[in-house]
Amino acid sequence: MSKKIRLATVKDLARIQEIYRPYVEQEDIVVNSEHRVPTMEELEERFALVTKEFPWLVCEIDDVVVAYAYAGKPFKREGYKWNAEVSVYADGNYHGRKLASALYESLLELLETQGYYNVYACILSINEKSIKFHEKYGFKVMSIFPNSVYKHDKWMDVIWMNKVLQEFKDDVKNPVSIWDLDKKLVDNILNKNGDIIKG
Numbered sequence: 001m002s003k004k005i006r007l008a009t010v011k012d013l014a015r016i017q018e019i020y021r022p023y024v025e026q027e028d029i030v031v032n033s034e035h036r037v038p039t040m041e042e043l044e045e046r047f048a049l050v051t052k053e054f055p056w057l058v059c060e061i062d063d064v065v066v067a068y069a070y071a072g073k074p075f076k077r078e079g080y081k082w083n084a085e086v087s088v089y090a091d092g093n094y095h096g097r098k099l100a101s102a103l104y105e106s107l108l109e110l111l112e113t114q115g116y117y118n119v120y121a122c123i124l125s126i127n128e129k130s131i132k133f134h135e136k137y138g139f140k141v142m143s144i145f146p147n148s149v150y151k152h153d154k155w156m157d158v159i160w161m162n163k164v165l166q167e168f169k170d171d172v173k174n175p176v177s178i179w180d181l182d183k184k185l186v187d188n189i190l191n192k193n194g195d196i197i198k199g
Contacts, residue, residue, distance in 0.1 A: 001062055003197040005106050005190045007178075008056040008068060013043045015065040016058070019091050032124065033149045033158075053177045054084065055110045057190070059099045059197065066094045069103035071111055074120045082175060083118045084111050102196035104137055109189050112165040115175035119165060124149060125157035139163045 008016070017037065024034045038046065049072075050056050056070035067090035074085035086107060090099045111119060121139055123130050131141075139161040147155040178186070 001199050002060070003062075003194055003199070004060045005057055005102055005194045005197075006060065007186075007190075008047070008051075008058045008070075010044065010047060012058050012065050012068070013040060013047060016068050017043055019065070019068065019089055022092060023089055033151060035151060051178070053175070055107055055178045057103055057106055059090075059103055059194075061094065061097075061197070066091045067099035067103060069100070069107050071107060071116075071119070074122075082116055082172065083120060084116045085120045085122065086111075087121070097198040098196050100133060102193045105193040105196060106190050108137070108163070108165065109193075110178065110181070110186065113181060113185070113189075114178060115173055117165055117168060117172075119163050121161045123159045123161060125159050131159065131161070134161050134163075137163065 017040065021037050023032060024037050047056065050070055054071040054073075057068060058065045059067040067088070069086065069088035071084040071086050074080070074083050086104070088100045088103050088107075108119065119139075120142075121130075121134050123134070125131075125144070140163070141159055142162045143160045145158040145160075148158040149156045
């Protein structure tokens with residue numbers, strides 16, 4: 001069995017859409033606020049926007065993409081640029097194989113290396129599994145927005161969780177793009193965390 005974490009490409013988007021679909025459509029695994037699956041054109045726009053600066057990672061088993069994770073801007077204004085928001089999704093047929101753990105280990109290390117200080121996760125309160133997963137990685141609940149999402153005929157609370165990646169400094173430097181990092185360093189981070197994936 002081969003297993004690998006790598007940077008995503010546009011060619012992965014059809015598979016990414018397939019993985020994402022049940023998280024949007026199925027009532028029993030509601031994890032986000034979207035009411036419909038984004039089209040390929042919309043996904044391509046999102047991908048282009050994210051990957052200008054941030055990592056978008058995929059996890060492969062036997063050359064098939066089975067999970068993905070990415071970061072993006074949680075806030076638009078200039079003073080917020082040292083923050084990132086993270087998300088992870090896995091094919092339901094591969095749960096229990098530590099795909100999300102392998103992806104998050106890689107994603108968080110890359111973000112710290114890029115120069116980010118805070119990472120945030122926006123989670124629906126009914127998604128207890130995700131909340132516990134993020135707590136495992138040092139995320140803490142920072143705020144709760146009651147009845148902020150309406151989906152599948154019910155109101156749901158939204159929870160924002162936060163993790164500090166590094167010690168805060170006054171002489172802060174701007175975060176760098178994922179493409180400005182040394183390629184060997186990026187590859188080393190991805191390769192070592194690929195070993196976390198269970199066979």
